Amino acid sequence: MKGPTATEDTATDDRADGDTRRGSETGSGVPPRRNEGAAAPGSDPERASLPPGPDGVPVLGTLPRFVRDPFAFYDRLFEYGDVVSYDFGIWNNVALFHPADVERVLVDDADGFRKSHVQRRSGVDFLENGLLLAEGEEWREQRTQLRPLFYREKIKAFADAMVEEARLLVDSWDDGEVIDLQATYSTLAMRVLGRTLFGVDVNEGEGYEVIRAAAASVQERADAGSVTAFLPDWVPTPTNRRFARDTAAFRAYVDDLVRRRRGTDPAEADDLLTLLVGLGEGDALSDEAVRDQLMTFLFAGHETTSLALAYGTHALARHPAVAERVHGEVTDVGDDDGGRAAPLDATALRDLDLTDRVVKETLRRYPPAYVLFREPAADVVVGGYRIPAGTNVSLPVWRLHADPRWWDDPEAFDPSRWIEEDPDRPEYAYLPFGGGPRHCIGMRFASLELRATLAVVFGAVDVEPVTDGEPSFEAAATLQPSEPLRVRVSKR
Ligand code: HEM
Structure with a gap:
């Protein structure tokens, strides 16, 4: 089984929005691994040697170097080859830089690798019970139950809400206003999730504040770059106390929503909460299970989407010729009513080829989920080396997306690289939504929202960078810009 479109979704889906999988893998021109151990695949791991890698200091290993600059640290690991080991004191790590090995872990041998303890221990109880971190049979059952919520037809029905929210946002901007993209899109992504997942207008009443605070606290708690992530959640740090308070409020809020939604005819509602509540006739999800999943979607879908929107808008602001062509493409769709973007429904959005390529290139250059983690259940041989x-x-992920073996001029933001597929590029050289059975279930939702929002924004305004130059990054749970990304917008 190959990437996302070859999974369960294809049954109902002829053209998956956001499908970024490529055709066949490892064409003959693909360079071999830069280092390879002597052990054959499937051979006895005991006889294989450990991968090479940098030495660390006593007790902490290479952790101090990692904490100082995680990106430079990974760049240095990359110099050791495609399979590299390093230790953080008692924790052993291996980084895989070759797409074939990534595919092995995520796809071919997916059952042999679970989510890593790095995620589970920085995780949060309701996340651990939700789809993102559940394991084994429990995960399989959840995925089967939730899959229909993300079928193409269901997602298409959200297109109007996405376009409408983006329009409201653009209308709220003053001519010449300077916008902090991350803050702006964080609110937008929350409003869209609130409307589609919870069926609530998150600007009304306490709802917005409760959801926003809980999402921020979970993000902060799970931030792998912070010290808190290495402490149990009962330690009364300010982060943990905030987390306990905000998530308790969120639980109470969602429990109340669920209670009120029980008894609603699912056919009458178009939000995920009602669909979740109505799932499985006779085998309905418990209130707690509904809440765990909603929180999971909020956590997995909010920050990732708003970051991609911020990076995409900033990149277009810095590439005005591409932005102008996006504007042209958007205003060409349907009627152009007085210079404003035309009616953008799901079908029109699907036809925006350049906008789609901008989305793909944004997710290549600035993948919000910039690193994925797994852990083998038993000793295995990968790339000829033993991984205990x-x-x-x-x-x-972001290093694979910038590897000159697979990408010409990888630092350049160039949507035209997506016009034609490179038959020699391995499939897993690009994986913004992960891969295999645990690829992002919200992939189509996110891709549609990215396309809809960029289309509305660039259809209606000129965007000019205020923070110029390539963004620099901070390693958190997601790929954060280290400086706010700011642009000036002028009405067209
Ligand atoms: C640009 C936006 C997004 C990006 C880049 C992204 C990326 C990812 C990636 C890389 C994974 C796989 C993680 C792994 O293998 O360890 C994942 C999983 C997941 N994502 Fe997304 N995501 C996005 C938006 C969303 C949205 C909007 C939702 C929900 C509405 C969502 C829900 C999930 C869930 C529930 C999983 C876990 C799936 C499973 O394990 O079965 N994501 N996402």
Whole structure:
């Protein structure tokens, strides 16, 4: 089984929005791994050697170097080859830089690798019970139950809400206003999720504040770059106390929503909450299970989407010729009513080829989920080296997306690279939504929202960078810009 479109979704889906999978893998021109151990695939791990890697200091290993600059640290690991080991004191890690090995972990041998303890221990109880971190049979059952909520037809029905929210946002801007993209899109993504997931207008009443505070606290708690992530959640740090308070309020809020929604005819509602509540006739999800999943979607879908929107808008602001063509493409769709973007429904959005390529390139250059983690349940051989059970295996997505072996001029933001597929590029050189059975279930939702929002924004305003130059990054749970990304907008 290959990437996302070859999974369950294809049954109902002829053209998956956001499908970024490529055709066949490892064409003959693909360079081999830069380092490869002597052990054959499937051979006895005991006889294989451990991968090479940098030495660390006593007790903490390479952790101090990682904490100082995680990106430079990974760049240095990359110099050791495609399979590299490093330790953070008692924790052993291996980084995989070759797409074939990434595919092995995520796809071919997916059952042999679970989510890593790095995620589980920085995780949060309701996240651990939700789709993102559940394991084994429990995960399989959840995925089967939730899959229909993300079928193409369901997602298409959200297009209008996405376009409408983006229009409201653009209308709220003054001519010449300077916008902080992350803050702006964080609110937008929350409003869209609130409307589609919860069926609530998140600007009304306490709802917005409760959801926003809980999402921010979960994000902060799970931030792998912070010290808090390495402490149990009962330690009364300010982060943990905030987390306990905000998530308790969120639980109470969602429990109340669920209670009120029980008894609603699912056919009458178009939000995920009602669909979740009505799931499985006779085998309905408990209130707690509904809440765990909603929180999971909020956590997995909010920050990722708003970051992609911020990076995409900033990149277009810095590439005015591409932005102008996006504007042209958007205003060409349907009627152009007085210079404003035309009616953008799901079908019109689907036809925005350049906008789609801008989305793909944004997710290549600035992948919000910039590193994925797994852990083998038993000792395995990958790339000819032994990876002992329990090792944290990191898959540095953003490094794969910038590897000159697979990408010409990888630092350049160039949507035209997506016009034609490169038959020699391995499939897993690009994986903004992960891959295999645990690829992002919200992929189509997110891709549609990215396309809809960029289309509305660039259809209606000129965007000029205020923070110029390439963004620099901070390693948190997601790929954060280290400086706010700011632009000036002028009405067209
Ligand atoms: C640009 C936006 C997004 C990006 C880049 C993104 C990325 C990812 C990635 C890379 C994974 C796989 C993680 C892994 O293998 O460890 C994932 C999983 C997941 N995502 Fe997304 N995501 C986005 C938006 C969303 C949205 C909007 C939702 C929900 C509405 C969502 C819900 C989930 C869930 C529930 C999972 C876990 C799936 C499973 O394990 O079965 N994501 N996402």
